[in-house]
Amino acid sequence: MEALQKSMQNTPPKASSHVMWWGTLGTVRPFPNFNSEKDARDIQTALESKDRDMNTLVRILTNRNNAQRQSIAESYHNLTQKELCPALKKALSGGPEQLMLGLMMTPSQFDAHRLRQTMEGIGTDEESLLAVLCTKSPQQLKDATIAYKQEFGRYLENDLISETSKDFTKLVLAILKKEELNSKEMVDDQLIDQDVKVSVLPQSPKLPPESSFN
Template identity: 70%
Template sequence: MEIFQKAMETMSPADDEMWWGTLGTVRPFPNFNSERDAREVQVALEKKDMNTLVRVLTNRTNAQRQLVAQAYRSLAGKELSAMLKKCLTGGLQDLLLGLMMTPSQFDAHRLRQAMEGLGTDEETLLEVLCTRSREQLKEIIVVYNQEFGRYLENDLISETSKDFTKLLLAILTKEQENLPGVIDYELIDRDVKTLAEAVNGKKVDSAPWIKVLTTRDADHLDRVLLRLESVKGETVDKMIHNHFSGDLRLGLRTLVHSIQNTPLYLAHRLHNSIKKGAAVRGILVSRSEEDLLSVRVEYRRLAQVSLYSALQKEFKGDLQQAYLALCQAEDV
């Protein structure tokens, strides 16, 4: 940790430049100093200075925020997240607490919240599970158990049913069966035939769709889905809509959309859920260091208005400023 902290805090401008080739909107803060940030945050908490809290915590990467939390613990003898929870309320509290979690903690909490209480938020379950890599999912499983003393797989089984449960578990534990980076034309042909035959008869078989879509890499599936559309003469989305129903239909459509174009899928989700703080918070926090620039581009094309403007219109005050800081800029 000490070596990592020293490297982060002595990052040169040249080192910082490499981050600007990424598709995230939040980049390493130049001349970062965790102790200085911790002192500034401590004063802001004492004065209930929301503007400073937002400015500092939304303009640091997650790795830098973890170092600020560590420095704050040494300085104040208290946990930063606990103090934020005590000082803040509402949407701003939820957002800043989310920013202070590690990515896997944040995803684990989103999944738990989607299954707590009455009813299940299937869209959030699908968003998280369908847009994370196999390695990320393995980490989420471990962290979910650490955070809640529960097993994610068991909770998914108890909160969902039938083929939808099978789909979620297959996504969660997906094991890639084809070699990444290798174009296997025979396997592509077999997969196309398998998917087509599963929806040709009167009785639709969901098992082949679940297996193929959760055991192949994205490049392979892109080729399979394009070929399938050519063979069937209709979009895969329309096939799923016509042959499946209920939560399974939602799950298969979400999985296909995320495979074909993850940023576009997330843009659609933001556009449809802009009034739902949890969905907006989830995407902005989890994608801010990954591909939020691409999501912004797709949102602009989809909605004919920038994500920045949509956030500016929908939210007010300190929460608005925090979301705009994560979004970073207007797209014209």
């Protein structure tokens, strides 16, 4: 899973940047001579083959960066009039399905699923929750918050309040409001206290989760 996370990160900032977020240090570079239409055709052939050509799927999707994978998905739709992720889910199962679906997520979708995982089940995995929140830039946190609502029909801030307690709740909410800190404005502790005490808003109906993240 850690390797998958690294493959989905954005391109590193230029060397002249004064601030470098660990969440932007990707390991997969753009594939040279990239042809999304050819990749889409090869993936279609692999999925339609009798034994499901996993070698082709792995070779293509693990050697393209995230932007290129999204371009492949668009070309696949233009070619077949079908969405790539449902096609992968239908053709694969188990570990291969989990890997391929994970690779096809945008970085913000991937972060949203990781955040949800930390709060599922009995108790919250506080260490993993902090690992996600603390390694993201303000914009990445904003994108993950939007993706969280789109993926699960739930509000991230509400879930953080309901699934954490006391001082830890204040900490994660302050991190989530990192954009305010980044602009040199102090986070109002009283407002955070108010957020923690306020009743959690009714959640929207939960969307069917990706089976690979159950």
